[in-house]
Amino acid sequence: MSEYRTVGVVGLGRMGLTLASGFGRAVGPARVYAAVRSPAGADRLRETVPGATVVPLPELAGHARLLVLCVRNADLPEVLDTLRPRLTERHLVITVNNGLPLRTLAEAVPGPVAKLVPSVGNEIGAGATLLVPGPRLTAPGAEELLGLLRAFSEPYVIEEGQGRTATDLASCGPALLAGAARAMVAAQREGGAPLPDDLAERLVTQ
Numbered sequence: 001m002s003e004y005r006t007v008g009v010v011g012l013g014r015m016g017l018t019l020a021s022g023f024g025r026a027v028g029p030a031r032v033y034a035a036v037r038s039p040a041g042a043d044r045l046r047e048t049v050p051g052a053t054v055v056p057l058p059e060l061a062g063h064a065r066l067l068v069l070c071v072r073n074a075d076l077p078e079v080l081d082t083l084r085p086r087l088t089e090r091h092l093v094i095t096v097n098n099g100l101p102l103r104t105l106a107e108a109v110p111g112p113v114a115k116l117v118p119s120v121g122n123e124i125g126a127g128a129t130l131l132v133p134g135p136r137l138t139a140p141g142a143e144e145l146l147g148l149l150r151a152f153s154e155p156y157v158i159e160e161g162q163g164r165t166a167t168d169l170a171s172c173g174p175a176l177l178a179g180a181a182r183a184m185v186a187a188q189r190e191g192g193a194p195l196p197d198d199l200a201e202r203l204v205t206q
């Protein structure tokens with residue numbers, strides 16, 4: 001039986017938008033909900049995942065079984081305090097914060113937890129995602145989650161202690177290379193643009 005066909009994303013910065021977009025591919029945008037702090041976040045969701053719905057943070061767990069926390073470390077305690085009254089043991093809570101040990105997250109919520117490291121290509125349905133299964137995530141639960149991740153990425157299961165190095169290789173490295181490719185396209189534009197941007201992009205990404 002599918003447990004995680006509804007997804008709630010907290011925070012629509014860079015990580016949140018990437019994962020809202022990715023999970024929109026996996027479950028369909030109508031099953032994606034997001035809690036934002038500023039109106040700009042709602043605008044970003046409308047542009048990036050048309051069909052997804054903004055809901056107040058205290059209500060998010062009432063709409064979604066899989067909750068993805070995409071806020072900065074400093075905002076996590078307040079977010080967890082606000083979510084907690086509606087959380088049950090059937091909610092899977094995912095963090096993208098490398099600095100938050102899964103053991104600590106598991107003490108703060110009643111259900112299974114996991115960590116996710118997205119990468120730069122996920123918005124367009126490519127690139128790796130790294131999954132660190134945490135306490136109470138069962139093997140069938142992890143399999144279902146991997147199935148969702150396959151809809152927008154190539155997922156790999158890693159251990160928590162491998163997170164920093166794996167993030168450098170799967171996420172930071174490709175992001176640097178993508179930045180370098182963008183800089184080369186911009187340089188040819190600044191140099192008089194003998195090539196149209198789309199051709200320059202295709203050539204530099206061969």
Ligand SMILES: NC(=O)c1ccc[n+]([C@@H]2O[C@H](COP(=O)([O-])OP(=O)(O)OC[C@H]3O[C@@H](n4cnc5c(N)ncnc54)[C@H](OP(=O)(O)O)[C@@H]3O)[C@@H](O)[C@H]2O)c1
Binds near residue numbers: 010016070078079167
């Ligand atoms: N695992 C990885 O690969 C990876 C990679 C990079 C970063 N990270 C981690 O991911 C976290 C987020 O990074 P980011 O670059 O996406 O940060 P970001 O762009 O600053 O986004 C954070 C978002 O959270 C929102 N937010 C904060 N409190 C909220 C609340 N109570 N309710 C709803 N939304 C709230 C902020 O809203 P406002 O717009 O109002 O400020 C902001 O849009 C960071 O802790 C970072 O360390 C992980």
